[in-house]
Ligand code: SF4
C-alpha cells in the first residue's frame with residue numbers, strides 16, 4: 122500500500138462530497154494585467170485590536186509615511202496595521218466596517234498627501250543568500266511586523282500559522298480560487314509566480330515540509346504553467362514541490378475541502394490542519410511573505426478583482442488597504458444606481474455591502490457589482506419541501522434543512538448539536554434550494570449568536586475566576602493576620618512576668634466592676650436590686666482581692682529577691698511596677714465602690730441614717746417596716762382616742778352591727794357604740810371633716826403617684842427637682858417615712874399626756890422614725906403633720922382592723938409587731954385590688970384614724986417640747 126507521500130508524488134486526487142458547478146464569469150476580469158487605480162484622498166484603516174492587544178502609535182494630526190505602523194503591540198498575537206499612503210492622521214473614530222452588518226469600528230483616517238513617501242525601513246530586496254542565512258525568529262518577526270494575514274479571506278495572522286503546534290509534512294499553496302468572478306489569485310500567479318515561489322521557499326525554510334503542493338484548478342492553465350516554471354527555477358529541493366491541477370468544483374478552494382482532495386484526509390470537527398501535519402497558505406499570502414522578508418515591506422496593498430456588469434473597468438488592481446469602496450466604484454466607473462448591489466467577495470460566499478464608504482481590508486479579494494441579469498434580487502422564501510437537495514450539495518456533509526429549522530426557531534443549541542460550527546458558509550445549499558431559502562443567512566445569524574453566547578460564558582468564567590481568586594486571597598490574608606496576632610499574643614504571654622499577670626488580673630477585675638456598675642446604672646438607681654448590690658460587692662471584692670494579691674505578691678517577690686538583685690536598676694524598676702500596680706488596684710477599688718454608690722445614690726441620699734448597718738437589706742422591705750410602724754402608731758392613736766368605743770365593742774363583740782351604709786364588721790350593740798362615737802365625733806366634727814378631705818386628697822395623690830410610678834418603664838435616677846414631686850415613688854416613700862415620724866411624735870405626745878402606753882414599745886417602734894425625723898428637720902411643722910395625715914390615709918386599712926378590734930370581732934393581737942405586719946399586708950391588698958369592698962373598708966378606717974390623728978396633732982401642738990426630748 123502506498124504511503125500518502127507516494128500517492129501525492131503520483132498525483133493522486135480524492136473526491137469530496139457535495140459541491141456545485143456555478144457559472145464562472147471569470148473572463149470579465151482576467152483579460153488584462155493587474156494594474157493600479159488613482160489613489161484616494163482619504164484612507165480608512167480599521168484598528169479593532171486597540172485596547173485589547175495593542176495601542177495606537179499615532180494620534181490625530183500626526184504626519185505618517187507610507188508603510189508606517191499605526192498600532193503597537195507586544196504580544197505574539199498582535200497584528201499591526203500600516204499607513205497605506207503618506208499623509209496626515211485627520212481622525213481616529215468609529216466608521217462603518219466592511220461587514221454585512223456595517224457595525225462601526227474604530228478607524229484611523231489618513232489624509233493622503235500624494236507624496237508616496239515610504240517609511241525608511243523598506244529597503245531594496247535582499248539576496249537569496251542573505252535570506253537563507255536569516256534566523257527563523259527574524260523571519261517570523263519580519264512577517265509579524267509586516268502585518269501579514271491570510272489573503273484568502275480568513276485574514277488569520279500568518280506569523281501564528283507559521284509556528285504550528287506540530288511538525289508540518291505537507292505544505293499546500295492554495296491557488297484554487299473556485300469562487301465565480303474572482304481572478305485575483307489567477308492573475309497574481311501568472312504575473313508574480315517567482316515572488317510567490319520566493320514566499321514558498323521562506324515557508325519551506327521555516328517549516329521544512331516534506332512535500333509542497335501548489336493546488337490550482339484546471340480552469341487556470343496559464344497559472345498552472347507559470348507556477349510550474351517558477352518552481353523549477355526555485356531553490357527548493359527537487360521532487361519536493363509540484364503543481365497539482367484539481368477539477369473545477371465549487372468549493373474546492375475551501376481549506377478542509379482542498380486537503381481532502383489532495384490527501385483524502387478529513388480534518389476532524391474542531392481540529393485544524395496542523396493537527397494532521399498540514400499547512401495551507403494562499404498564493405497571495407506567499408507573495409506578501411516574500412515582500413516582507415526580502416524588502417521589509419508591510420502589507421499595505423493587495424490584488425482586488427473589480428468585476429460585474431455594473432462596472433466599466435473590470436479587472437484586477439493593486440488596491441491599498443483602507444481604500445474606500447466608493448472610491449473604487451468611482452474610479453472603476455460604477456454604472457449601477459444607488460440600490461444596485463455591491464458584493465464583497467464572490468457571489469457564493471460574499472456578502473452585500475450595506476455602506477460603500479467601508480474600506481478594503483486585507484481579506485477583500487473581490488468587489489462584485491453585478492447587474493440584475495447576473496444576480497437577481499432574492500425571491501420570496503418558500504416553505505421547505507424536504508427535498509434533500511441541500512444535504513446532497515453540502516461539502517461538509519451536514520444536514521442543512523435541520524440546521525435551518527433550528528436556526529429559524531432560534532434553537533441555537535440544537536443547531537450547534539448538528540455541527541453548525543463545521544459549516545463553511547459556502548452557500549451550496551442555498552444555491553440548490555428550490556424554495557429559495559437563504560439558508561446561509563440563517564446559519565450566519567445562528568453562528569453569530571453562538572459566538573456571542575460563548576464570549577459571554579468566557580467572560581463570566583473569567584469573572585468567576587477573578588472572584589474566586591479574590592475570595593481566596595482575602596481568606597489567606599485573614600488567616601495570615603490571625604496567625605500573626607496569635608504568635609504575637611504567645612510571645613507576649615511568654616515574656617509576661619508574675620507581676621504582669623497580676624496586673625492583667627487587676628485590669629480584668631476592673632473591667633468586671635465597671636461592667637457591673639454600668640449594669641446597675643442601666644437598671645436604675647431607684648429600683649436597686651439585691652443581686653445588683655451583690656454583683657457590685659463581688660466586683661469590689663474581686664478588685665480588692667486582685668489588688669491585694671498584686672500587692673502581696675509584689676511584696677513577696679521583692680522580699681524574696683536577693684539583696685544583690687534588690688539593689689540597682691532592677692530594684693527600682695520592680696518597686697515602680699509594684700507601686701503602679703497598687704495605684705491601679707486602688708483606682709479599681711475606688712471605681713468599683715463609686716459605681717456601687719452611684720447605683721444607690723437616690724435611696725441612700727434620703728435614707729442614709731436609717732440604712733446604716735443594713736445596706737444589703739432590700740429597699741422595699743425597709744419601706745414595709747416603716748409603713749408597719751406608722752400603721753401601728755396610727756392604730757394606737759386610734760385606740761387611745763376611742764377608749765369608750767373599744768370598751769363597748771369588747772363587751773358586745775359577738776353581736777353584729779351595721780354602720781351607715783358601709784360593709785364594716787357588724788357590731789352587737791349598735792346603740793351603745795353609736796353613743797360613744799357620737800360623743801367623740803361631736804367634739805371633733807369639724808376637724809374630722811377637714812381631716813377626711815385632707816386624707817382623701819392625700820390618698821388620691823399617693824395612689825396617683827403609685828400609678829405613675831408603676832406605669833413608668835424606666836427606672837431612671839431622679840433629679841433633686843423631680844425627687845420632691847408628689848407623684849414620684851420617692852415622694853411616696855418620703856410621705857410614708859414622714860408619716861411614721863409624725864405618728865411616732867404623736868405617740869410620744871400621747872404618752873406624755875396619758876402615760877398609758879408601754880415605754881418599751883414606744884422606744885422600739887419609734888426608733889426608725891426618730892432616725893428619719895432627724896433628717897426631716899421640720900418634724901413638728903405643719904408639713905410633718907400634713908405628711909402624717911397622708912400616711913394616716915395610707916394606713917386606713919390598718920385603722921379598719923383597729924375599728925374591727927373595737928367592735929370585738931378580732932381576737933386579741935398576739936403582739937404589736939405581728940399585728941403591724943398583718944395590717945400592712947391588708948393595706949397592700951386593699952391598695953392592690955382597689956375593690957369597692959376594700960375602698961369602703963378603708964374609708965371607714967380612715968375616718969377613725971383621722972380623728973385620732975387630729976387628736977394627736979393637737980396634743981403635739983400643745984406639748985412641743987416632748988419632741989425634742991426624743
Ligand atoms: S433544499 Fe431547501 S427545500 Fe430542499 S430540503 Fe433543503 S431547505 Fe428544504
Ligand code: SF4
Nearest residue numbers: 515544545547548550
Ligand atoms: S453553507 Fe454550510 S450547510 Fe450549506 S452547503 Fe455549505 S457547508 Fe453545507
